[in-house]
Amino acid sequence: MKLLAASFVLLYLAGCSSPEKPIQTEPPVAVTIARPGSMGASAITVSGQVEAAQTAAISTRIMGYITKMNVKAGDRVHTGQLLFSVSNEDLQAKRAQADAQIVQAEAQLQNAKKDYDRFTALYKQQSATEKELENIQLQYNAAKAGAEAARQVRNEVNASFAYTNVVAPFDGIISAKNADAGSIANPGMPVLTLEASKGFRVAAGIPESQIADLSIGTPATITLKSIGRVFTGTVAEINPSSSVSGGQYPVKINIPADQYKGLYAGMYANIFIKSKSNKPDKEADDRILIPVSAVVHTDQLTGIYTIGENNKAVLRWIRLGEQYGNEVEVLSGLGKDESFIVNADGRLYNGAGVIVK
Structure with a gap:
């Protein structure tokens, strides 16, 4: 009986057991690999700043207290909009004086x-000499000139009144305010700085060793790291003198109109310009460049994926240098002859299986 019971237990356990299921693994990710590139030829790499294409220092031509300030830094203004007013009591006194001079001059003219x-009539009657008539005519002409001078003084005063109400010369943004209501405005002293709200360019300085390789219309790759933008501009201005810029030749690079959105004057930019001389450059050839799109950012670290043993993805930490357009320099962590993963058709992680396309 005991033997029979044991047999039933074994049969029961065998019925409850099932074949062992195989461990499921994710299919390998198809990837594209590449090797680092280099510039291969000399190139111009400098830093610059975004600036408004049109900037104006707003001041007044008369001296006086600022009685009203209608704007502050950051305000958008339109052409003809009143920016600030200057006291005009002195001008009012000058206009009253000019009016009095006009009355006096016109009385003298009459x-x-x-x-x-009278002397003209007397001369015709031969009761006055020609010399007397000439003297009277000179006095009359002098009186006419005096009256005209008085009227022009009043016109000048009236024109000066226009400078007591200073308006915006074009649409833009107030980027600086140097005085407030109650301050004294002096002729030529900038009270406000106005930057055009449309139109940007990049200002940079080119070393004298590379200025000969630059010309108007040369394409320039502009990288704005702060907003993650890369686009191509063109060299628009080249200053042929560096006498006031410490040996750097000022250059202006136009920014395409479709890139204006999100730009602010003062942003720092990295500029990369291929040299038109195309001369070999040992330093440029030694630079290791990889696409920015291949870089992986994790917290404060940067890396790239390479392929390790058994076709497994390996995340390797690297140290980056300057960015040149859509490429960035690798300072350490990757050799010139080592391959790395440029893109993948799926999600990559450390140890993920990969297959090279």
């Missing part, structure tokens, strides 16, 4: 005209 008409 008297001179009467004398001229």
